[in-house]
Amino acid sequence: MEKHIRNLELINQMRIISDQEATESEMFSFINILADFIEENQQYSWITNFNVVADILVDAITFCNSSNYELSSFKVLFNKIPSLLTKLIDDIEKNYCINVYFEGKDKYGAIKTILSDRINYLGDFRTNINSIDRNTPEFNVLIISEETSRPDEIDTIFDKVINYDKWMNDLYILAEHLYELNYDYHYLCNAIDEAKKPSTEAIIVGSSYAMFGVDEAALNKNSVNLSLPSQDLYYSFKIAKEVINANRNVKECYIGTGYWTFHFDLSKSLKSEVSRIENVYYPIFNDSNHYVYSGKKKLQDFNDYTDSLIKKIFNIESMFQWFSKVIFHDNKTYFNNKITRQKYSLLGSCQLGSINEESKFIIGQKRAETHNKLIKYSTTRVEHENTMYEFLLYLVKRKIEPIVINFPTTPYYNKYLNQDFITEYYSVINNLKSKLTFTFLDLNNKEFTEEDFTDMDHMSELGAWKVSHLLKHR
Known part of the structure; x- marks a missing residue:
C-alpha cells in the first residue's frame, strides 16, 4: 500500500x-x-x-x-x-480505492471531519467485515481505538492498522508545536471564527494595549478579543469588518488606542514588526497595505511533518484546523496558563515592583523613545485619522456602539513621551467627535497603581480586570 x-x-x-x-x-x-x-x-x-x-x-x-x-x-x-x-x-x-473502517469509540468526535474525501469511509468494521474482499485491487485500512480489543484476524484482513488514540495524541502534540510557532496567526484565525458566531455581542480590536488591557471574562458579556501586538488601525478595521459582515449580533466594538496610534503604520515598520504582515495578516486577508510583499512565504502545517499514507487517508488541512480549534478553546483567551502577560512583558520575568525607581525611569525613557520616532510620520497621522473616521462611520451605520479607549501607561513612560503625540491625539479625537457620535474613554486620566502594569505601558492581569470593570460600568 x-x-x-x-x-x-x-x-x-x-x-x-x-x-x-x-x-x-x-x-x-x-x-x-x-x-x-x-x-x-x-x-x-x-x-x-x-x-x-x-x-x-x-x-x-x-x-x-x-x-x-x-x-x-x-x-x-x-x-x-x-x-x-x-x-x-x-x-x-x-x-485502487482505499476503504477505511473504524473500530471502537471515537471519543474525540473527529473521525468523519478529518478523513479525506478521496477515500471510501465504510464505518464500523464488524458491521462490514463480510464485505471485505482481499482479491480486489482495493486497499483496506482499519482505524482502531485503544478502548477496543484488537481482533486476531485484522492483520490478515487489513493492509494498514492505525492506533487511533495514540495517533491523535501524537498529532495533538505536533499541532500544539505548530500552533505556538505562529501563535498570533492561529489565535487570530480562531478568534475571528469565534467572533462570527451569533452569540458574540462585543469585539475588541487594537494593539498590544488592548490585548493586555482587556479581560473578556470581566466584561461579563459574550466578547472576543481580536487585538494583537503592533496591530494598527488599518488591520483593526479590516478585522472588525470581517467579523461584523458575518455577525449582525455584534452590538459593541472596543477600539484600543494609545497616544501614538494615529502615527503608527505596521506596513511601514521595521522588518521585525512588518514580519507580522507576512506571518499573520497577509495569510488571512491577502492584504499587505503599503508593504510590498510577494506572498510566497509558506506557513508550516501538518504537510511538513506527516507521511504519505496519512496525507492520503486524511484531509490534512481539516485535520489541523480541527486541532487548532481544540487548542483555541482549551486556552479560551490569548493569555492562558502557558502564555501569560508576564511572559510577554517587555521586562521579561522581572516584576515592575522589584526594579528601583531610577531604573524604572531609565527603562520608561527607552520605551517612550521607541514610540517618539513615530511623531515624524504626519502623512500616516492624516491617513489613520481618515481610517478611524471610516471605521467609526461603518460601526454607526450598523448601529454598533464604537467605544474608543485611550489605555493608561505608567508615569515612567509618560514623562518621556513626546507631548506632541498627546496634543495631536486629542485633536484627532475631538475632530472625530464633532462629526460622529461615539464613546471615548480616556483611561490615562484614571488612577492606576504600579501593580496594575506588567511593564512600562502594558496592563497586568489585575490592571486588565480594572480596565474591564471600568468598561463594564462606563
Whole structure:
C-alpha cells in the first residue's frame, strides 16, 4: 500500500515536471525516467491510461532514434504527457480505492471531519467485515481505538492498522508545536471564527494595549478579543469588518488606542514588526497595505511533518484546523496558563515592583523613545485619522456602539513621551467627535497603581480586570 501511494506521488511529480519548460536534454532524461517507471510497475497494465502513456513513450523513443527526428516535433509529442499523467492518476485512484473502517469509540468526535474525501469511509468494521474482499485491487485500512480489543484476524484482513488514540495524541502534540510557532496567526484565525458566531455581542480590536488591557471574562458579556501586538488601525478595521459582515449580533466594538496610534503604520515598520504582515495578516486577508510583499512565504502545517499514507487517508488541512480549534478553546483567551502577560512583558520575568525607581525611569525613557520616532510620520497621522473616521462611520451605520479607549501607561513612560503625540491625539479625537457620535474613554486620566502594569505601558492581569470593570460600568 505504501508503495502504491509513493507511485501516485511519483506520477504527480513527473506530471508537474513534464508541464514545465525544459531543454532537449532534460526532456530526454525525463522520457527515460518515465519509461523505467512504466517498466517497473506492470501491476497497472490493466488500466487503459497506463498503456496510453506507455504507447506515447514508445512513439517518443522511436522518433528520437529515427533519422526524421527534429526538436519541434518531439516537443509536440512531449507536451501530450502532462494531461495523460493527470488521467493516469485519476484512473489509478479510481481503480485502487482505499476503504477505511473504524473500530471502537471515537471519543474525540473527529473521525468523519478529518478523513479525506478521496477515500471510501465504510464505518464500523464488524458491521462490514463480510464485505471485505482481499482479491480486489482495493486497499483496506482499519482505524482502531485503544478502548477496543484488537481482533486476531485484522492483520490478515487489513493492509494498514492505525492506533487511533495514540495517533491523535501524537498529532495533538505536533499541532500544539505548530500552533505556538505562529501563535498570533492561529489565535487570530480562531478568534475571528469565534467572533462570527451569533452569540458574540462585543469585539475588541487594537494593539498590544488592548490585548493586555482587556479581560473578556470581566466584561461579563459574550466578547472576543481580536487585538494583537503592533496591530494598527488599518488591520483593526479590516478585522472588525470581517467579523461584523458575518455577525449582525455584534452590538459593541472596543477600539484600543494609545497616544501614538494615529502615527503608527505596521506596513511601514521595521522588518521585525512588518514580519507580522507576512506571518499573520497577509495569510488571512491577502492584504499587505503599503508593504510590498510577494506572498510566497509558506506557513508550516501538518504537510511538513506527516507521511504519505496519512496525507492520503486524511484531509490534512481539516485535520489541523480541527486541532487548532481544540487548542483555541482549551486556552479560551490569548493569555492562558502557558502564555501569560508576564511572559510577554517587555521586562521579561522581572516584576515592575522589584526594579528601583531610577531604573524604572531609565527603562520608561527607552520605551517612550521607541514610540517618539513615530511623531515624524504626519502623512500616516492624516491617513489613520481618515481610517478611524471610516471605521467609526461603518460601526454607526450598523448601529454598533464604537467605544474608543485611550489605555493608561505608567508615569515612567509618560514623562518621556513626546507631548506632541498627546496634543495631536486629542485633536484627532475631538475632530472625530464633532462629526460622529461615539464613546471615548480616556483611561490615562484614571488612577492606576504600579501593580496594575506588567511593564512600562502594558496592563497586568489585575490592571486588565480594572480596565474591564471600568468598561463594564462606563
